[in-house]
Amino acid sequence: MAPLPDDVRALFEGANFAHLATLMPDGAPHSVAIWAGLEGDNVVFFTQEGSLKANNMQRDARVAFSITDHDDPYRTAQLRGEVVEVRDAEAANELADQLGVKYTGEPFPYKPPTSRLYVVAVHKVRFNQLPFEHRPTAA
Numbered sequence: 001m002a003p004l005p006d007d008v009r010a011l012f013e014g015a016n017f018a019h020l021a022t023l024m025p026d027g028a029p030h031s032v033a034i035w036a037g038l039e040g041d042n043v044v045f046f047t048q049e050g051s052l053k054a055n056n057m058q059r060d061a062r063v064a065f066s067i068t069d070h071d072d073p074y075r076t077a078q079l080r081g082e083v084v085e086v087r088d089a090e091a092a093n094e095l096a097d098q099l100g101v102k103y104t105g106e107p108f109p110y111k112p113p114t115s116r117l118y119v120v121a122v123h124k125v126r127f128n129q130l131p132f133e134h135r136p137t138a139a
Helices: 006-013 052-059 089-104
Strands: 018-023 029-034 037-039 042-048 062-068 075-087 115-129
Touching: 006 037, 006 062, 006 075, 006 115, 018 042, 018 052, 029 052, 037 089, 042 052, 042 075, 042 089, 089 115
Parallel strands: none
Antiparallel strands: 018 029, 018 062, 037 042, 042 115, 062 075, 075 115
């Protein structure tokens, strides 16, 4: 397991969207934006049983994340790891409320009985900060 550097920890502690990559049955990558948090040096998130990402992780526990600072998109991190634990709906819905408050200011609006909390042990981590200022021009 790789300890998370403070810069990477700060990205996950902020309201920054992470992108989760899982592997399809044919080995092709599947990537989706998610809300994510930390539990120690593990990344945690929730999804529904039967979702494409849940099915992919059940078959192959290897995953990757990228995360970008909402306020400074040139501060990024990339992580690789594997799902080491799946918890029940009660744990998932508790995390959903915590993340809902972090990302929207409100608890998650519903409590599906098929929610699951996923715990990912991180094996590789990389942080990057480019020396640019984000100033996009209007098209």
